[in-house]
Amino acid sequence: MRQVVVVGVHVKIAVVGGGPAGLYFSVLMKRQDPAHDITVYERNPEGSTYGWGVTYWAGLLDQLRAGDPESAAVVAAASVTWTDGLAIVRDERTVHRGGAGFGIGRRAVLGLLADRARELGVRVEYEHPVAGPEAPELADADLVVAADGVHSALREAHADHFGSTFTAGRNRYIWLGTTKVFDSFSFAFKETDHGWIWCYAYGFSGERSTCVVECSPETWSGLGLDTLGEAAGLALLEKVFHDLLDGHPLIGRGQADDAARWLTFRTLTNRVWHRGNLVLLGDAAHTTHYSIGAGTTLALEDALALAAALRAHPDRETALTAYGKERRSALVPAQSAARLSAQWYENLPRYMRLEPARMFALLGQRHSPLLPYVPPQLYYRLDRAAESLEPLRRLKRWLGPRVARAVHGRG
Incomplete structure (x- = not known):
């Protein structure tokens, strides 16, 4: 197997996937050695992205400042913050005082990181899909980074080697936006004739917020959300969560066929994280349930750890082995918290007999x-x-x- 000396030798790096992890890793590697030849291949057009906003906490900013102060500064400047949690249970409001959290638009963070990468000399090629590990773009790369998400074509080509395992959640959920700007991390729990349905909402700019709506499959079908198109489904949800939204609309993805994008969450784990010169990063390596708000943070921490391992170990195999071992160990608390959090929501009726303030307290204890x-x-x-x-x-x-x-x- 050909080995690559990373420290002191200029290498060719192909990053497949222009999400936060892939872009940030390219920034970090260019800072380590401006002569590295780095290309990021992103299949979607520039500026197009799913989702609305992402959350993170103050500790991530400290890590980003250590990795690249310039990108940390622009990310911090483009973020909004909150300090409290609000819950509406049936029709009663309760507030929980907490630490500072941050929100930023997904499109904004991708644009900022792409600009920083290009400023450092990284080539970012949009509308450039990479079909798999044998694609010609990867043929002469010293290092191939699979940052192409949970459905990674690079990983799936060698799924047995990586030991990829998916575990499906039970509940249905949908990512939505709204023009209501929330100044706290807000929850609404509503009881219907078909069971409970709830929403998590948080601001990510001065104009928009993210709303994630979740319910059991029985409530989903009982309310007719399994058959309603997106427009009709949004109208129903606006009525259910009227006191949370204060008259503001919910915004979907606007599919041409009016399809509503209800999903079940799939938790991904991998036994190993590299094969030869191919290494997994971010959602290609792992996913954690969205209710702990850690997906983007964990992906960026992957990028920091991979860059650090390549800097510390001249031998590629040693570096990639060390990276995978470190990150799999570091992820154990987050994966445990995410699993318990998802299970808490899947067993929500168990907690809804409590008075709202006590229920909200146990919401904070769901890990x-x-x-x-x-x-x-x-x-x-x-x-x-x-x-x-x-x-x-x-x-x-x-x-x-x-x-x-x-x-x-x-x-």
């Missing part, structure tokens, strides 16, 4: 491996007591990992 096995009212009382009693805090910290290992088989 706890203990919560599914303790009656909600009892868990709430124990959690409040643990805040003031050190022995209970120690017991909770001791029990949590042991329950997680017993349930999920983690050593």
